[in-house]
Amino acid sequence: MEEKTPRTEFIERISVVQLVLTFLFMGEEPAASGVACLGLLVYLMFTSYWLFPALYFTWQLLDWHTPEREGRRVDCVRRWKVWQHLSNYFPIKLVKTAELSPSRNYILGCHPHGIISMGAFACFSTESCGFAQAFPGVRSTLAILAGLFRLPIYRDYIMSAGMRPVSRHSLEYMLTRRGVGNAVVIIVGGAEESLACAPGINTVVMRNRKGFVRLALECGADLVPVYSFGENELYKQVVLPEGSWGRRLQALFKQIMGFAPCLFLGERWLFLPYRTPITTVVGSPISVPKLQSPTEERVDHYHTLYMEALTELFHKHKAGCGLADTHKLQII
Template structure:
């Protein structure tokens, strides 16, 4: 069975939603667009106030079809007591972050039963919430802005029971997201550690095995002109375009943009207790960043073979 559109679907749906609103302005249905743009103006700050997660949306049966297509699993290795807040960073980013979308934005793998008392928030690029209609779909699905303003709001609104999954690092990690790749853009990414220290939220290592296997990605040598173009665009717009492909919608043997049905297993590790430090020093940040890297590497090594990863594969931190 073919899967429904991903929770983090690509540019065609985003473009369609935007064009549709402007095209309606040229028809007798123009009041619909006018009403929506009025709503958009009044609701503009909602992505920076925790979003608007819908329990009804999370529990739709369609997400079970999405889960079963790959299939996608959620593995819990330790309890996450709801008496505190948590900060998780999605690894690896992959092309679509489909494992995290399915496991944390829906109830297809019974998140609320496995982690009772926790409210998940999936933080992603703020620019996505400037796209009409698409922004509302994202928020109903549990996404919110990764901007500091929103993360502070979520973790300050309630001192316990908030679980923030941060989807960042994609611009560079996407270039290394082909099958068999386990490269993480993490060595110089420490903002999530500062966030945890500011709010006294526990850090939790997680890894989605198989996330990089659902698309083939064309990589270029670091000295090539193609790679230099990618890095230049990354500096200019914050996004490094990559060339990827999957299978055809009609045939698994032909080229297309449908993801390959490869198993994805998201493993949630043990929490790392972090004290609240309103003014953390670089030493504080480096200490907990190092603890996190070690915990993530240990999680990968303990579960890689059971998730179909060769024993000689190891994480590479960029």
């Protein structure tokens, strides 16, 4: 491997820092995002530039439903050079294990959530890991917290990367009204899973997460398990024990705000993640029939098949991704 120069390492760090800051102060912290975006626009309302925020707010109202419908994907944004520098920092690698036919639609369940879901972002919201080349004719779309698409300015930024709200209406639109060749990526464990992540831990929250399976059956979309090895190694998190007052506060905050406040430390400046390789492995698709009203038995059947496929994917690739044979996947 070619040794990196100090300049290259600096550029890679800055590329990662800008994403982490965006995540912390705009993406996962709606209150801070309100200060950053709404505050700026409100301030401009009382200056000679008042026309710009007035036009923007008017346009946003008219454009309110776009994130859940057509979206506004901009391919050149997904190919920004900054994303390549970000992927090279760790590095992040996408591994293909089977073909995905462009004549089908898919729901990719991505695990684990980690603190920032760096592997999912790099592999499915940018082209830095070569998704389009690995799966020609298939369009990847990362589904994230729906409330983020109500925030001015930020909504347009994340839409340009092809992200969509993880709402039922949005996902149904993608899988039934946008033709075929759509791969919707859902981080199944969500905020609850982020509270359980730490180096050396391979825990996924999905035993009672069956909504994505029901959606797959209703839309006739094949299920594909995805595991990002190394995602939980990026930060050292203080994992509070179940039942403690701190964990109860985190759960309450998650219930109210939709995301969980994690206590974590990085390699530098507290929030810069460790340079740990991330390998995002895309498994084989599980063929799913289209059923207008799937029974609970059908949902449970395909949910079980998915968990078995995810477990098999983990154990098949863990050694090649740096994990010892003693590492097990815990599904809760």
